[in-house]
Amino acid sequence: MRLHLITKLTAATGAVLLCTMVLFAYLNLNNLKGLLLQEATLNADRISETILRTTHSQMLRDDRPLFYRTMQEIGGQQGAEVRVVNRTGRVIFSTTEAETGMMLGKSAEICQVCHKGSQLLVRASLKNRTRRFYRDGTEYLGVTNAIYNEESCYTASCHFHPEEYRVLGILDVVVPLDKMHALQNAFRNRSIALTLLLIAITSLSLTLFTQKLVNRPVRELLDHTKRLSRGELDGKVPSFANDELGELAQSFNLMTANLKKAREELEGWGKNLEQMVEDRTREVTQIQAQLVRSEKLASLGELVAGIAHEINNPLTGILVYTSLVHGDEKLDPSLKEDVETVIRETKRCAEIVKGLLEFSRCSTPHLGNASLNAISDAALSIIEHQTLFQNIEVIREYDQTLAPLVVDPGQLEQVLVNIFLNAAQAMDGEGTLRIESGAEGGQAYIVISDSGCGIPESHLAKIFDPFFSTKENKGTGLGLSVSYGIIEKHGGTIEVHSQVGVGTTFTVRLPLGEPAQISCSAAL
Known part of the structure; x- marks a missing residue:
């Protein structure tokens, strides 16, 4: 069975207090017993002295009846036994009549006052004149006094003792010690009761x-x-008194606060680590996608360059001869519409070939200092008067403190024109086009956002691929591929984020200062 702390402390304190009080009471009882015994001895000695003084004149007159009666009265009043023994050892008087006339030997306790073996003592101390003994279960104290043969005795007319006798007899006073034991027992009982009361009060108080x-x-x-073991770190220990337990409580609260802070830091590190892993994974995925796209563009560029050169000459011939046929008056009017269709489609093929040549051409940017905001305004001025832009609100949020960039203004203008046209077509000629520029992390950026139909997530990874287009029977699908190559040749990046039904955002980032030198193969 587990004992509580308060039970252990109370039991231990009670045991110590009990032992202390028992020892204290024992010492007090012994001390009281000694004091009571000393007082009883002095009282018996005083009775003996009183008898000797009171009966002195009677002994001088040898008035024995009065002498005996006086001793009888004094002994009766004091509750003491009185006996007189002469120098020969005969009891000549005793308050106990049966003892009168008895002969006592030298070995009797009364005679030990004057006789120590064969030696006769004339003077003895009170301690040597005192004796304690039991009779009928009761303890008694006896005090003896020698009756000396003084000058007044051996010069008296009635005196018959020779002068050379020093001791005439012994006066023995015996008192019972029952009163002393009664006081001692009463004191002991009171001490026990007081001890128990003090133990109870002290134990309760403790x-x-x-x-x-x-x-x-x-x-x-x-x-x-x-609570700490359950992971609850929000609680605190109440403040105690300014002592060791109070310091312990403060230490617990400080430890709890430190544990909570450490756990929050660990959780924060865990979240940051997860976010860092996600960001890094996304960056690696983007880099891998860019590498794959660059490899595809490089391979495709080499292929389309040869194809474009091979089919460009036949297309030129077809277009020339078809134009001649179309202008010939001998042409059957019913065939004229068919010839116009051939001319239109031939021109369309020529445009595709032209785009392929531009896509595959390794043209080095003509670098110069130019403002990104000014390039954006120039691109807008080219297309904002077209019918497609009549109901589109253009919002410019330029950073006017943006430093000039070392770029090819014409190529960047071509990139922005492509993005603006795609945005206008996605909004179907009605919506909001927002353009924002600024600088961050050593790069300048321009963000173009539209409120168009958006691009499905399955198409986002393909929009920079050659010949990929979401417009049916419109365009060649090379505009964004060419734009991607231009931005890469400038050492920048182009990103796209879109949500169907909400809009699309293109972000172009370019380095502040000199762009990195990128080879044509890397650009493709």
Whole structure:
């Protein structure tokens, strides 16, 4: 069975207090017993002295009846036994009549006052004249006094003792010690009762104070420790008195705060690590996509360059001869519409071939200082008067403090024109086109956002691929591929984010300062 702390403290304190009080009471009882015995001895000696003084004149007159009666009265009043023994050892008087006339030997206790073996003592101390003995279960104290042969005795007319006798006899006074034992027992009983009362009061007081000053704080600390073990780090230990337990409570609160801070830091590190992993994974995915796209563009560029040169000459011939046929008056009017269709489609093929040649051509940018904001305005001025842009609101949010860039203004203008036209077509000629420029992390950026139909997520990874287009029977699908190559040749990046039904955002980033030198193969 587990004992509580307060039970252990109370039991231990009670045991110590009990032992202390028992020892204290034992010492007090012994001291009281000695004092009472000393007082009883002095009282018996005083009775003996009183008898000797009172009966002195009677002994001088040898008035024995009065002498005996006086001793009888004094002994009766004091509750003492009185006996007189002469120098020969005969009891000549005793308040106990049966003892009168008895002969006592030198070995009797009364005679030990004057006789120590064969030696006769004339003077003896009170300690040597005192004896204690039991009779019928009762303890008695006896005090003897020598009756000396003084000058007044051996010069008296009635005196018959020779002068050379120093001791004439012994006066023995015996008092019972029952009163002393009664006082001792009463004191002992009171001491026991007082001890038990003090132990009860002290134990109760210690229990209350221990409960308030020790047990409650320890219980609070224990409960707080259990909450900590369950991972609850929001609680605090209540403030105690300014003592060791108070310092312990403050240490617990500080430890809890540190644990909570450490856990929050670990959780933050975990979240940051997950975010960093996600960002890094996304960056690696983008880099891999860019590498794959660059490899595809490089391979495709070499292929389309040869194809474009091979089919460009036949297309030129077809277009020339078809134009001649179309202008010939001998042409059957019913065939004229068919010839116009051939001319139109031939021109369309020529445009495709021209785009292929531009896509595959390794043209080095003509670098110069130019403002990104000015290039954007120039691109807008080319297309904003077209019918497609009549109902489109253009919002410019330029950073006027943006430093000039080292770029090819014509190529960047071509990129922005492509993006603006795609945005206008996605909005079907009605919506909002927002253009924002600025600088961040050593790069200048321009963000073009439209409120068009958006691009499905399955198409986002393909929009920079050659010949990929979401417009049916419109365009060649090379505009964004060419734009991608131009931005890469300038050491920048182009990104796209889109949501169907919300709009599309293109972000073009270019380095501030000199762009990195990129080879034509890398650009393709």
